[in-house]
Amino acid sequence: MIRCIAIDDEPLALKQITSYIKQVGGLELVGAFNSAEEAQRKLSETNVDAMFVDINMPDLNGMDFVRSLENHPIVIFTTAYAEYAVEGFKVNALDYLLKPFGLDDFKRTVEKLRKHMELISGAVVSGVDDDNAIFIKTDYKVVRI
Amino acid sequence: MKKLQNVKYGEFWTYFVLWFVMFASPMVSISARASIDSSFTFHWQAVYNIWRPIFVLFVVFLIHNFLIAPLLFRKRSISAYLAASFLLIISFQTYQCTYHPEDVPPPEFVEQMKASGSTNQGMEGSHGTVNPRPMPDDRPPRPPIDIHDIMAFTIMLLILGVNVGVKYFFYSIEKTRKLEELEKESLEQRLEYLKYQINPHFFMNTLNNIHALVDIDPENAKNSILELSKLMRYLLYESNKHIVPLAREVEFLQNYVELMRMRYPEKVAINLNIPSSIPDQQVPPLIFISFAENAFKHGVSYKQESKIDIAITVSDEEVAFSCANNKVTASDAPEKGGIGIENTLKRLDIIYGKNYSLNITDTEEDYRVNLSVPFLKEASNIENKSK
Numbered sequence: 001m002i003r004c005i006a007i008d009d010e011p012l013a014l015k016q017i018t019s020y021i022k023q024v025g026g027l028e029l030v031g032a033f034n035s036a037e038e039a040q041r042k043l044s045e046t047n048v049d050a051m052f053v054d055i056n057m058p059d060l061n062g063m064d065f066v067r068s069l070e071n072h073p074i075v076i077f078t079t080a081y082a083e084y085a086v087e088g089f090k091v092n093a094l095d096y097l098l099k100p101f102g103l104d105d106f107k108r109t110v111e112k113l114r115k116h117m118e119l120i121s122g123a124v125v126s127g128v129d130d131d132n133a134i135f136i137k138t139d140y141k142v143v144r145i
Numbered sequence: 146m147k148k149l150q151n152v153k154y155g156e157f158w159t160y161f162v163l164w165f166v167m168f169a170s171p172m173v174s175i176s177a178r179a180s181i182d183s184s185f186t187f188h189w190q191a192v193y194n195i196w197r198p199i200f201v202l203f204v205v206f207l208i209h210n211f212l213i214a215p216l217l218f219r220k221r222s223i224s225a226y227l228a229a230s231f232l233l234i235i236s237f238q239t240y241q242c243t244y245h246p247e248d249v250p251p252p253e254f255v256e257q258m259k260a261s262g263s264t265n266q267g268m269e270g271s272h273g274t275v276n277p278r279p280m281p282d283d284r285p286p287r288p289p290i291d292i293h294d295i296m297a298f299t300i301m302l303l304i305l306g307v308n309v310g311v312k313y314f315f316y317s318i319e320k321t322r323k324l325e326e327l328e329k330e331s332l333e334q335r336l337e338y339l340k341y342q343i344n345p346h347f348f349m350n351t352l353n354n355i356h357a358l359v360d361i362d363p364e365n366a367k368n369s370i371l372e373l374s375k376l377m378r379y380l381l382y383e384s385n386k387h388i389v390p391l392a393r394e395v396e397f398l399q400n401y402v403e404l405m406r407m408r409y410p411e412k413v414a415i416n417l418n419i420p421s422s423i424p425d426q427q428v429p430p431l432i433f434i435s436f437a438e439n440a441f442k443h444g445v446s447y448k449q450e451s452k453i454d455i456a457i458t459v460s461d462e463e464v465a466f467s468c469a470n471n472k473v474t475a476s477d478a479p480e481k482g483g484i485g486i487e488n489t490l491k492r493l494d495i496i497y498g499k500n501y502s503l504n505i506t507d508t509e510e511d512y513r514v515n516l517s518v519p520f521l522k523e524a525s526n527i528e529n530k531s532k
Contacts, residue, residue, distance in 0.1 A: 009447065010350075010353075010354065010408050010409070011409070011410045012353075012354045012357040012358055012361065012407065012408070013353060013354065013357050015357060015361050016356075016357035016360060016361070019360060019361075034410060034447060035447045035448070037448070056346075058445050058446050058447065058473065059446055059447060059448050059473070080346065080349040080350055080353055081346065081349070099349070099353040099356075100352060100353045100356035100357070
C-alpha cells in the first residue's frame with residue numbers, strides 16, 4: 001500500500017480527492033488536511049510515501065510548503081492554475097493534476113506513482129561494475145557507492 | 146445625430162426668414178403707404194419692381210452660399226474663398242453698372258402722366274400715345290456709378306457678411322456638439338476600460354468546487370450551477386450598461402458571496418446582510434464586487450478566526466455598502482488585487498465626481514470599507530456628470 005496524505009484548503013476539493021483515494025486501490029489515506037501546518041505535524045510523526053498538495057492556499061501555499069520540507073515524500077500538485085507547472089517541476093513533483101480533474105485523470109497519476117514506487121523499491125540500478133561500485137537509485141538520483 | 150440635423154435646419158430656417166423678410170418688405174411698405182396715402186394705391190407692379198433687384202441679390206446669395214462659402218468651411222482655403230468672392234463681387238458690380246432694366250411704372254402712374262399730358266421726356270404725351278415703357282435711349286445718360294450702385298454694393302456685401310456669419314455660427318455650434326460627443330465617447334471608453342473584470346481564477350475555482358460537489362451533494366451542485374449562471378448572466382449581458390437596477394447589483398453580490406461560501410469551510414464566518422426590500426433605483430454596475438473580492442482575498446485564514454461581514458443598507462437617496470474582514474497575515478500569491486479597487490474608484494470618480502463617499506478603516510486587526518453612492522436617475526448619464 002502506498003501511504004499518502006492530501007492537503008487542500010477547500011473542503012469540497014479535499015472531500016473529492018479523499019474519495020478518489022478511497023476509490024482507487026493500492027492507496028492508503030493517512031490523513032487529509034486543510035492546511036499545510038497540520039500536514040507538517042503529521043509528516044513529522046509518521047512515514048508518508050506520497051502527498052497530494054493544493055498550491056493556492058491561504059496562510060501557507062503548497063509550493064512554499066514543499067520547499068520548506070527537507071525530506072519530502074513524492075509530491076503531486078493539485079491546482080487550478082497551470083502557471084505553477086514549471087515551478088512544480090523544480091521541486092521534483094511527480095505529477096501535476098490540473099483542477100478540475102476526474103477519476104480517470106487521478107487513476108493515471110496513481111499508476112504513474114505506483115511505477116515510480118516500484119522503481120524506488122527496486123533501488124539497485126545496475127550490478128557491480130569494474131570499480132567495485134554499485135549504483136543505487138535514491139531520491140530520484142542514481143548514487144554511486 | 147438628431148441634434149446635428151437640427152443645426153442644419155436651423156441654418157436653413159435663418160436664411161428662409163431673412164429672405165422672406167426681404168421679399169415681404171416691399172409688399173408691406175407699399176400696402177402700408179397705400180393705407181396711409183389715399184392717392185397711392187397698392188399695385189403689384191411696384192412690388193415686382195423692387196423684387197427684381199432683391200432677386201438679383203438672392204441669386205448672388207445662393208451662389209455665395211452653395212458654391213463659394215463651402216470653400217471656406219469645407220475646403221478651408223481662405224485664398225480660394227477670397228478669390229471666388231472677389232470674382233462674384235466684380236461680376237455683380239459689372240452687371241449692376243451695365244444692365245439697368247427700367248422699372249415698369251404702375252398703370253395708374255401712366256394714367257396720371259397721360260392725364261396731365263406730361264411725360265418723362267415730354268414726348269409721348271404730345272403724341273397722345275401711351276407708352277408704358279420709356280425708351281431706354283431717351284433717358285439721360287447715367288453717371289458711371291450712382292448712389293444706387295453703391296447702395297446695392299453695400300447691401301450685397303452685407304448679405305455676404307451675414308451669410309458667412311450665420312454659417313460660422315452654426316458651424317461652431319456643430320463643432321462644439323461634435324467635440325462634446327467625442328468627449329463623451331472617450332469618457333465612455335475610459336469607463337469601459339476601467340470596468341471591473343472578475344478574476345478568472347474565480348471561475349476556475351467555482352467550477353472545481355461544483356465538479357467536486359456533483360459527487361458529494363448533487364442537489365447542492367445544481368444550486369451552485371444556477372448561482373453561477375445568474376452571476377455570469379449579469380456579468381456578460383447586464384453589466385455593460387451605464388446603470389443597472391440596484392436589485393440586480395445586489396443579487397449579483399449575493400450570488401458571488403454564495404459561491405465563495407461554498408469554497409470555504411464553516412469556520413470562515415461569512416455574513417451577508419441585505420435589506421429585505423430593495424427600492425427600485427439605479428446604480429452603476431459592479432461597484433461593490435471588487436471590495437468583496439478583496440475581503441475574501443485578505444480575510445480568510447484557517448489559523449485564526451476569520452470573519453467577513455458584508456452589508457448593504459438603503460435610504461431614500463443612496464445605497465451604503467460596507468465590507469469588513471479581519472486581516473490575516475497571509476503569504477499570498479503575488480499582489481494584484483489593488484487594481485480592481487483602484488479602477489472601481491476611478492470609475493466612481495468619473496460617474497459621481499465628488500458626489501459619493503468612501504471610508505476605508507485600515508487597522509492592525511481589520512479592514513473596513515464603507516461606500517455610499519447616491520442613486521442615479523434614469524436620465525442622468527455620464528455626459529451630464531462630466532461637466
